[in-house]
Amino acid sequence: xxxxxxxxxxxxxxxxxxxxxxxxxxxxxxxxxxxxxxxxxxxxxxxxxxxxxxxxxxxxxxxxxxxxxxxxxxxxxxxxxxxxxxxxxxxxxxxxxxxxxxxxxxxxxxxxxxxxxxxxxxxxxxxxxxxxxxxxxxxxxxxxxxxxxxxxxxxxxxxxxxxxxxxxxxxxxxxxxxxxxxxxxxxxxxxxxxxxxxxxxxxxxxxxxxxxxxxxxxxxxxxxxxxxxxxxxxxxxxxxxxxxxxxxxxxxxxxxxxxxxxxxxxxxxxxxxxxxxxxxxxxxxxxxxxxxxxxxxxxxxxxxxxxxxxxxxxxxxxxxxxxxxxxxxxxxxxxxxxxxxxxxxxxxxxxxxxxxxxxxxxxxxxxxxxxxxxxxxxxxxxxxxxxxxxxxxxxxxxxxxxxxxxxxxxxxxxxxxxxxxxxxxxxxxxxxxxxxxxxxxxxxxxxxxxxxxxxxxxxxxxxxxxxxxxxxxxxxxxxxxxxxxxxxxxxxxxxxxxxxxxxxxxxxxxxxxxxxxxxxxxxxxxxxxxxxxxxxxxxxxxxxxxxxxxxxxxxxxxxxxxxxxxxxxxxxxxxxxxxxxxxxxxxxxxxxxxxxxxxxxxxxxxxxxxxxxxxxxxxxxxxxxxxxxxxxxxxxxxxxxxxxxxxxxxxxxxxxxxxxxxxxxxxxxxxxxxxxxxxxxxxxxxxxxxxxxxxxxxxxxxxxxxxxxxxxxxxxxxxxxxxxxxxxxxxxxxxxxxxxxxxxxxxxxxxxxxxxxxxxxxxxxxxxxxxxxxxxxxxxxxxxxxxxxxxxxxxxxxxxxxxxxxxxxxxxxxxxxxxxxxxxxxxxxxxxxxxxxxxx
Ligand SMILES: [Zn+2]
Ligand SMILES: [Zn+2]
Numbered sequence: 001x002x003x004x005x006x007x008x009x010x011x012x013x014x015x016x017x018x019x020x021x022x023x024x025x026x027x028x029x030x031x032x033x034x035x036x037x038x039x040x041x042x043x044x045x046x047x048x049x050x051x052x053x054x055x056x057x058x059x060x061x062x063x064x065x066x067x068x069x070x071x072x073x074x075x076x077x078x079x080x081x082x083x084x085x086x087x088x089x090x091x092x093x094x095x096x097x098x099x100x101x102x103x104x105x106x107x108x109x110x111x112x113x114x115x116x117x118x119x120x121x122x123x124x125x126x127x128x129x130x131x132x133x134x135x136x137x138x139x140x141x142x143x144x145x146x147x148x149x150x151x152x153x154x155x156x157x158x159x160x161x162x163x164x165x166x167x168x169x170x171x172x173x174x175x176x177x178x179x180x181x182x183x184x185x186x187x188x189x190x191x192x193x194x195x196x197x198x199x200x201x202x203x204x205x206x207x208x209x210x211x212x213x214x215x216x217x218x219x220x221x222x223x224x225x226x227x228x229x230x231x232x233x234x235x236x237x238x239x240x241x242x243x244x245x246x247x248x249x250x251x252x253x254x255x256x257x258x259x260x261x262x263x264x265x266x267x268x269x270x271x272x273x274x275x276x277x278x279x280x281x282x283x284x285x286x287x288x289x290x291x292x293x294x295x296x297x298x299x300x301x302x303x304x305x306x307x308x309x310x311x312x313x314x315x316x317x318x319x320x321x322x323x324x325x326x327x328x329x330x331x332x333x334x335x336x337x338x339x340x341x342x343x344x345x346x347x348x349x350x351x352x353x354x355x356x357x358x359x360x361x362x363x364x365x366x367x368x369x370x371x372x373x374x375x376x377x378x379x380x381x382x383x384x385x386x387x388x389x390x391x392x393x394x395x396x397x398x399x400x401x402x403x404x405x406x407x408x409x410x411x412x413x414x415x416x417x418x419x420x421x422x423x424x425x426x427x428x429x430x431x432x433x434x435x436x437x438x439x440x441x442x443x444x445x446x447x448x449x450x451x452x453x454x455x456x457x458x459x460x461x462x463x464x465x466x467x468x469x470x471x472x473x474x475x476x477x478x479x480x481x482x483x484x485x486x487x488x489x490x491x492x493x494x495x496x497x498x499x500x501x502x503x504x505x506x507x508x509x510x511x512x513x514x515x516x517x518x519x520x521x522x523x524x525x526x527x528x529x530x531x532x533x534x535x536x537x538x539x540x541x542x543x544x545x546x547x548x549x550x551x552x553x554x555x556x557x558x559x560x561x562x563x564x565x566x567x568x569x570x571x572x573x574x575x576x577x578x579x580x581x582x583x584x585x586x587x588x589x590x591x592x593x594x595x596x597x598x599x600x601x602x603x604x605x606x607x608x609x610x611x612x613x614x615x616x617x618x619x620x621x622x623x624x625x626x627x628x629x630x631x632x633x634x635x636x637x638x639x640x641x642x643x644x645x646x647x648x649x650x651x652x653x654x655x656x657x658x659x660x661x662x663x664x665x666x667x668x669x670x671x672x673x674x675x676x677x678x679x680x681x682x683x684x685x686x687x688x689x690x691x692x693x694x695x696x697x698x699x700x701x702x703x704x705x706x707x708x709x710x711x712x713x714x715x716x717x718x719x720x721x722x723x724x725x726x727x728x729x730x731x732x733x734x735x736x737x738x739x740x741x742x743x744x745x746x747x748x749x750x751x752x753x754x755x756x757x758x759x760x761x762x763x764x765x766x767x768x769x770x771x772x773x774x775x776x777x778x779x780x781x782x783x784x785x786x787x788x789x790x791x792x793x794x795x796x797x798x799x800x801x802x803x804x805x806x807x808x809x810x811x812x813x814x815x816x817x818x819x820x821x822x823x824x825x826x827x828x829x830x831x832x833x834x835x836x837x838x839x840x
Contacts, residue, residue: 055303055473058445062361062475070354072478073306073491082298085112090119091140092147098174099136107136109296115140118230118268123287125236125269127277128295130463131441134234135170137292138268142230143171146179146201152229155254155265156204159238161185161410164204167234171202185209197221207239207247208571210254216522216566218257228263231285236269237456239284241748241775242511244504246571249515251285252533257523272456272463283504286533300466304495305475306488307358309349311800348807351479352378355429355449356385358475362445363390363400363427367473368420370440371429371447372461374479379403380609382429382449401427408591440464444472450479451487453739455494480806482736482795489798493740503742503776507538509545510700510773514569516542517551521566525558581608584618584628595625599673599694600640602627606676607638622695636678636687642815644671646752646766648759649700653782659712660836661760664782667703667768669750671815672696702774704782706833707762716832718825720755723763726825727753728816729809730792731765733826736811737792738767742780749777786839793830796823 063071084106087096107115114126114137126134142154158164164183171181181202184193186209196203197220205214214221231254233239239247251267258265269281269289278291355371359382362369371386373379380403387398402425404416417440419425446465452458458476465472476494478484487494506512516534520526531539543559546552551567552559561567578592581602590610593601598620602608606617608629615629651665673694678687710720718726731753738749750770757764769775781788799808804823811818 055445055471058362058365058367058473059303059305059475061365062358070307070310071305072308072488075304075306075491075495077299077302077304077495079301080295080297080299083109083296085109085296088112088116088119088140091115091144094176095140095143095147098143098176102173104136107140108133110292110294111137111140111296114138114268114292117290117292118142118266119144121266123267123269123281123285123289125271125277125281125289125291127269127271127291127293128297129299130272130460131466132295132297132299134270135167138230138232138270139171142202142232142268143174143176143179145229147176149229150178151227152201153224153227154202154230154232155210155224155228156202156232156234157210158204158206158234160235161187161206162413163234164206167204171204184213197224200224207250211246211250211518211569211571215250215253215257215518218261218522222261225258225263226261228258228265230268231265232268232270233281233284234270235272236281236284237271237454240504241777242508242771242773243572244284245506245508245511245775246515246569248284248286248504248506249511249519249534250571253515253519253522255285255287256519256530256533260523272460280504283506286506286535301471302462302466303471303473304462305473306478306491306494307354307475308478308485308488309351309354309480311348348480348805351449351477351484352382353385355447355477356382357389358447358477359401359427359429360386360389362447364393364397366426367444368423369427369445369447370420370443370464371427371449372452373429373431373449374452376431377609378449379429379431383427386427386429400425401429404428404430409589442466444470446472446474448474448476450481451476451484451739458494482733482792482799482808483739485799485807486737486740486791486795503780505774505776505779507535508773508775509538509542512538512542513546514567517546517561517567518569520552520559521561521563525555525560526552527558530558579620579622579625579627581610581615581627581629583615584630590615590629593627595622598622598627599697600642602629603638603640603673603676603692603694605638605678605690605692606640607634607636620694636680639677639679640673640692641675641677641689642671642673644669644750644752644815646670646703646757646768648703652702655785655837657836657838659709660833661707661762662782662785662833662837663705663707663760664779665703665705666774667701667766669699669701669752669768670696671699671750699768699770699772701769701772702778703766703768704778704785705760705764705766706785707760707764708829708832708836709762712832712836713763713829716828718822718828722822722825723755724753725820725822726829727755727763727765729796729804729821729823729826730829731767732809732811732814732818732821733796734765734789734792735767737788737795738777738781740791741784741788742777748775786834786837789830789834789837790839793827793834796827796830799823 085108086106110128111133114124117124118138118141126137128134145152146154156167158167164185168181168183171179179202180200181204182196182200183204184196185205218225267285267287271277277293278289281289352373355373359369359371363386371382373382383401383403386401390400391398402416404413416425416428420428420440441464443465446462448461452461462474465474478488512535516526516539519530526543531543543552547554550562553562578594579598579602580592581590583590602617602620604617604620608615608617613631614633616632616634617627617629619628646667646669649666649668651663653664655662673692675689675691677689679685680687713723731751735749735751748770749767751767753765755763767778767781769777796808799805801808804810804821809821809823809826
């Protein structure tokens with residue numbers, strides 16, 4: 001049965017019919033009801049926005065035909081009325097008029113408060129929701145200053161070029177006389193650079209450009225720096241971990257160099273809602289900061305659904321209850337793409353397949369939808385699965401969906417964004433919100449394939465949906481991962497919890513050393529006062545180490561850089577340039593992967609996906625940072641294996657809790673990707689294991705670890721034979737839950753557990769930062785070990801599986817094939833640790 005929809009555009013097929021009539025292509029088979037909007041020139045789905053279903057209705061349609069109820073919670077985030085405030089009296093008439101001509105009648109209260117503080121000379125962090133108008137809050141005082149003082153200058157930093165480019169467009173569009181906004185980044189032509197240094201007044205750039213260009217070449221910028229009135233740090237929550245720690249020192253170097261010429265800028269920070277925005281911003285720039293967090297902008301209502309894919313019957317790969325809509329071989333392929341360990345029996349339907357289905361359904365409803373997928377491979381797979389489903393409905397319909405991720409060339413990414421905005425595309429599967437241009441907002445629905453790792457990113461990604469006066473839909477699809485499981489069953493942890501603090505550690509010696517070398521090289525010598533600026537005691541210790549290495553020389557006037565040339569420092573701390581992926585036959589640059597991941601993603605023999613196309617890696621040249629590939633669709637997937645060992649270098653702090661010890665300290669981790677398995681796409685069956693000859697990588701970092709005496713473990717009911725599995729299971733779950741308390745994701749951290757470690761002489765579980773020198777994650781875990789391990793225990797106890805699954809104790813990145821694992825033993829170990837620490 002089918003009928004014409006009220007709008008007259010649509011053809012609707014009903015569930016019982018399983019067929020759909022499309023005027024151009026006739027009947028096509030379908031597994032769920034779908035709406036097709038006839039494309040002007042043929043049979044295509046097209047975003048006819050005026051006839052979109054309401055979010056709740058769309059949600060109902062998405063649920064229809066699913067085997068078991070995947071919804072665990074629906075939260076309706078109500079619409080909010082805006083609270084307008086008047087224009088501050090100091091805003092010049094021409095600035096007011098310029099904004100009025102762009103539709104800004106009057107600022108909202110939070111904008112006006114932040115602008116007042118900035119105008120008065122206070123450093124401010126504006127941490128309000130996506131699309132709450134954070135830009136206006138810093139544009140008002142900065143532009144007013146440029147108008148009032150024809151010599152003043154402003155420097156703006158964004159984590160991505162796309163964001164800076166969007167800001168330039170806005171500023172140029174305001175058409176204020178004398179503002180001369182210009183972006184200065186790697187793409188800026190040489191002849192324009194000279195003009196910008198001479199005449200630019202609102203210069204938009206990124207931390208890398210300040211680090212590599214502006215600071216080393218500061219003499220050419222001295223006029224600009226002398227008159228520097230404001231520094232705007234946009235999207236400052238992006239500066240976390242090692243990268244954040246580097247940026248913190250880049251900002252200190254900027255303050256030092258500007259001060260040398262007489263510039264004392266006021267800092268404005270803008271950020272998504274983060275925990276402790278004032279503290280984070282203060283750590284970033286080393287200045288006192290006032291936070292404005294009370295969002296007074298209007299907002300459309302959002303229906304936010306938490307979605308847990310159904311359990312599958314072990315062995316068959318079918319959903320445990322109801323219709324078997326997932327062929328087993330599909331499940332195996334999806335899981336590979338999620339980099340799960342297929343040795344582990346699939347327990348839930350993959351979040352990728354579930355997201356692909358939701359994406360296909362929304363696109364078929366003409367709903368402009370953005371799906372966020374955590375891994376690059378995952379984004380490719382979601383797009384291609386959704387395309388395949390849509391093409392089954394009507395050939396050509398799949399063209400409405402594309403993949404988008406970091407590593408694509410900039411032109412490709414911008415083209416995809418434009419297509420989604422102008423409606424020639426309806427659905428996009430993307431990897432990372434920060435890679436997306438800021439214009440890409442106002443979509444109808446956002447799908448999140450897995451928790452993005454932090455509440456700040458969750459709200460930022462969700463914020464891509466929703467236009468004034470319209471309701472939007474956001475669906476979080478849980479992956480089978482301990483943190484995701486915890487969150488879809490504890491909605492209060494998502495909707496009624498202050499967001500986690502951004503973690504960064506400017507005292508990391510691996511960051512501090514290179515940064516102090518840069519500071520001494522660009523404007524020597526370093527003085528005692530400079531050391532205070534860079535953190536005091538840790539900076540003094542680091543300078544001594546640099547002297548001992550011969551990089552600096554101490555003279556009565558301070559510390560001097562002794563080398564020719566400048567230090568080569570990468571702000572991402574990943575060590576070296578990203579690896580370019582090049583097609584040998586054509587020389588075409590397909591994309592890039594960061595060096596740290598290159599051993600895993602583009603080792604010789606690896607299968608590499610780009611825009612849904614498959615390539616095989618012929619060679620990985622680590623010296624030249626190039627991976628050579630050729631196009632090939634093999635019937636196997638590849639899975640790297642690594643071996644890891646760890647030694648304790650020093651203990652920074654510890655808690656002696658009788659039979660249990662909790663420690664924080666420095667460790668050295670040695671790991672090597674030693675080989676890879678090839679597995680058949682269709683079944684997941686292992687074809688063979690091949691060795692790889694990649695160099696060992698050595699990591700000095702910070703770890704948190706706990707030990708338990710064998711006697712106490714025995715007393716807690718863990719007999720000696722069960723100890724390795726119990727510790728291993730507790731380690732996996734603890735790594736999975738760490739992102740609940742610190743802004744990291746499980747890929748930023750590593751772990752190791754052993755029934756006897758030579759350095760601790762006891763059964764031990766280590767959890768370490770995956771970055772040289774540490775990034776603050778282990779430290780945070782140590783500080784709130786009770787909360788962290790308590791949540792870890794809760795997730796294992798609550799998991800309905802029999803003996804461990806990816807939602808509790810299995811890990812997708814286990815180098816040991818998830819063996820041995822003892823789920824019950826893990827609970828006993830954690831009980832012992834929590835009781836001993838007095839945390840229960
Ligand atoms: Zn489980
Ligand atoms: Zn493991």
